[in-house]
Amino acid sequence: LSVEEEIKLASRELKEIADLIGPSTELLYVIGNHEEFLNRWIDSERWIGDPYNAIEGAELFAKIARKEAQGDEAIAIEEAFKLYGDGGIPKNVKFLTRESDYKVFGWQLAVHGDKGANGAKPSARTLENAYGKVVVGHRHMPGRWRNVIHVGTSTKIPLPYAEGGPGGWMHTHALLYHVGGIVAHVQSVNIIDGKKWRI
Numbered sequence: 001l002s003v004e005e006e007i008k009l010a011s012r013e014l015k016e017i018a019d020l021i022g023p024s025t026e027l028l029y030v031i032g033n034h035e036e037f038l039n040r041w042i043d044s045e046r047w048i049g050d051p052y053n054a055i056e057g058a059e060l061f062a063k064i065a066r067k068e069a070q071g072d073e074a075i076a077i078e079e080a081f082k083l084y085g086d087g088g089i090p091k092n093v094k095f096l097t098r099e100s101d102y103k104v105f106g107w108q109l110a111v112h113g114d115k116g117a118n119g120a121k122p123s124a125r126t127l128e129n130a131y132g133k134v135v136v137g138h139r140h141m142p143g144r145w146r147n148v149i150h151v152g153t154s155t156k157i158p159l160p161y162a163e164g165g166p167g168g169w170m171h172t173h174a175l176l177y178h179v180g181g182i183v184a185h186v187q188s189v190n191i192i193d194g195k196k197w198r199i
Helices: 003-021 033-044 054-069 076-084 124-131
Strands: 027-030 093-096 134-136 143-145 148-150 171-179 183-192 195-198
Touching: 003 027, 003 054, 003 076, 033 054, 033 076, 054 076, 124 134, 124 143, 124 148
Parallel strands: 027 093, 134 148
Antiparallel strands: 143 148, 171 183, 183 195
């Protein structure tokens, strides 16, 4: 029921990951459809009259409006972490926008994968056409099609909203590295029952 409590929980998770990788390693926060729930909630003004969240909605609305009035880009989830996060945002966290371009070894890492060209539902083919080599996470399950790598989720499986049907969700990460400083490789690593399995 509480937006503030949700943000605090999320910020603790972010801090835990940032602490695990260490302050000298950059942690990218890629914006996707989940974060945009917050944008829609603020923009729709549904927080007005909400007995649990009216103050938080008003504060976020005002903070974002001020930034945009000054010509600055405001990322709603980042502003929420600044206002209500438990301990602030770690220094090694970088928030990416929908328009961000972040490539490593020629692989695009700034894309969640929930939107294709002109906002349409994407297929692996349209993602490859739009971005070339890309790593995405929207489906929450591993997959590979030519130059499109799908990673899994780091959440509990299943989450309540996804219960009841057949599922392919998996804890899967992508490792991107050079071999001999020449060829970039992407390796998918599944974590099954707490153990690593390579594909």
